[in-house]
Amino acid sequence: MKSKGYGGKKNIREKQKGFSALLLTLLTGISVAGMTMGLVYSINSSQSSVVAVHAQTEAQVRAAAAYQALAAFMSTKDFDSVSDINLIERGEITAGSNSAVYTNSGSPLSPSLPDTCPTSTDPVTPNICFDIVAESGEAAAIARAIFKSTRSIKTGTQSGSVFAGGLVVGGSASFTGDNNSTIYVKDDIVTNTAGTEVVLNGINVELYVPTDFVSANDLMSFSNYIFKADPAVVGIGYSIEKRNLGGDASISTAGITYSAINNLWTIDLSVAVLPPGVLWFDGNVIIRPPARTRDIPVGQDLRYVNSFIAKGNLELAVATSSSLSYDFYAPAEFYNQPRPGEVPVGEFSVSELIAYSEACGTVASQLPTQYCHNSGLYDPNLKKEATVANIVFFSGGELSVGSGNNATVSVHGNLIASTGAGGTGMASGKFTGTGTIKVEGNIVISGETDVTEMLGNIDISLSKTTGSGNVIPMPTYKIGSKPFPVEIDFSTYMTCGGTTARH
Template sequence: MQKQTGFASILLILLIGLALTTLVIGMVTSVRSLQDSSLTTHAQTQAQIKSAIGYQALTGLLKPLTATQIAQINNGVIKDNGSPAATIATYKVVTTTEGCPASTGGKNYFCYDITAKSGGASSVVRAIYTDITTGGGSFNGSIFAGGLQIGHTRNLQGDQTIQVGAAPGGENGVVKGNGSSTFYDDQAQFTLATGITVQEYTPTKFMTAEELRASANYIFYANGKCAKNNLYGASIYNTETEPVTCSSISGITVSGSGASKKWTIDAASSAIPVGVLWFEGEVDINLNSSRDLVNTIIATGDMKVITTNQSGAGKAYAPYHYYLEASTNAATKKTRICGSSSTGIPTQYCDTAGTLKALDTELAKIANILFLSNKNITFDVKSNSPMSLYGNIIGSGGAGGTGASSGKFTGNGTIDIKGNLSFTGEGLTVTNGTVNVKLNRGDSSGNVTPSKKVMTLSGLRYM
């Protein structure tokens, strides 16, 4: 019996050791599991980071492209800048049958799945882009969004189709006569009397003066400073702040200061530079029969176009319309549109040799604009000084109500317009006095004006 002494203690120690062994094994297994979980979480996080980087890179690729160009991009690989370059993510187009919205209402949708991998984890991000184009485009006909009031049918003649919105009072008629409640609801009768076909206004948005400032050649600020831009020279000026002395630009004067500053353009001056003239504030444009105006004029404030008493028509041409319509020889047209030397040539629509470019870029299309104002445009014509305008005229001002107009035709002479006359503000466009306006259908290539493409993200989610 003495030989069994301490056996219970040994069993107890063995049991405790076994328990400790089990505990250690369990802890090792748990730690290993936690390590695997941590590695998986880390890999998933890295994959998600890479897919986010891939999204940013793809967005940068698509933003400057046209809808036609984007539609040709089906898949690709996104790599870093290392040597050798490592793959960050891949992308693949998503079709409408796979869940991408169908393009509609002027909006184009483009969808891509962006896939990134890290370790054994992967992350897929679906990006839905919306390509919205506003302003310009190709159009043919005039627009009077805030309504159109004419005194007599002879006040408006032509061969255009015009879009007319409701007058400020909300009347159903689209063209108003003699300031009374008589409306030309019988459009067939109105067309027969005037040659103008009337349609209901479809909302249209053109680019503003501010949006087009970067596309101008000479910029006149309200603070009295001026700049030149988009001009060939010793170097190509491509900023909006290249200084130039305002007084050095002949043919353009200024009066007033601050908010009341007004610029005046004397079209008779042969020193007016070629290109696009951009003004912050109001602008008066004095046309003269002694010399045609060949420029694009853009203003943030009200614009007034005037013919002085003279024996002959005051003519104004948008640069490209001068090429289309002027009866002068080719060499003269080239000089008036692009300049006569190797410096000061507008880069938007002329090449270094002074030859007109094709209007296949948004910058070049500005050559089809004659006048553009963020506010109202008034035309004042004298009986012995008719006005002939060639190009697209765009005004977006006029708040509506009594006394507010988007466009106004005054005087007792004749205004011939070959191009599109577009007033998109809420104000009523009116013809006063005995002024006669003729809207002539322009050349189709001259109907295109600059537009603005905005690429926005309408959806982003992990798949």
């Protein structure tokens, strides 16, 4: 029987990543008699004969044993998406000399079982149901096992940029690559504003295949400073939660303002002095760098080393009058810049001391412990929490990057918009202005309903799309090792003379 798993529409991928049939053999064996103790279940049955009662009880015990085995087995598996979990259609559990069949239950096997799996309170992590059927003689017991899926992150690799909703390069805009750059685009085509296909120099265009990317909520626990609206905080109207730090750390709120009217955070970099690490904002964010040289704070330059994460839209708003050069680094990208003597004289390099101090800070209480240790950075290939240090800008909605009036904006690291505008008619990504935008990393615009626009008299270049910085956080799903709820509702059937009757 082929059916969906939790009342939603099944997303069958072209390449099946799940299991269409799973056979679980418990090598150590399970004693059916031993499983009768400690199992929580209810039995709906009536006595018709001693033989029938024995067969019913035996079938129910086998179903309960199969449930325990299924729960243990599923808890060891990782899935890339809920759709992959739903690709598990059915399978057989062999426990010693006993066996049972489980089916991903979109349609019930028993009239006493509900038509659909109970709805989860969080649509991102739905409940997953399996109907388990075990037989003994002419009796069959059917149990509905309900599990809760959980979502976390893992280390992933994105070797190339993504424009899931399509890409438009219009006007006098130029989008070029370093001949090693690959972009994945909806319908495998890039167009201008008239809908005509355009060819991009130095960039290989390939078809985008739907992929599950992380959300801003997934990254909140891996951030250092979490900004949330709080009207009770007099004067600023928001609170700052500090995480992943070596100890308590103060942070200046100068240059950071919040407007509850449109849930908007504004970061004025001509005033703000930001601490090292990952800054997470519950809402929309506008980052405004200085427009003139004399606006730069004393002791600073136009180099910024942070990860900015917005649950809503994120905009880098370079003033239209600016013609300055700005550098925005993901912490790991700045730390991994060449050291003096490793590049020709005149090209950018940074000492290990400066690289560490700007990526991790100089105060122990401000150490971003998810990606820094006391002498360097963790390898994001080995520590999933460190993958966030490869992100410069992350938007839960629209991502906009402007280049002002002949300004140069260099972004060293990954730019990610996790959902896009969501069919609002807005672009998922916007790259505008009359200057130059250089991206050393990947641009990932995963909203599948809205295009990314590169418009104006702007020069955009893409490089290092397959470098060490392409390691990014990706979602992973598990089925909880404990069922939800803990009670299993059994229906028992007897096969009598070729007919099936419920007991």
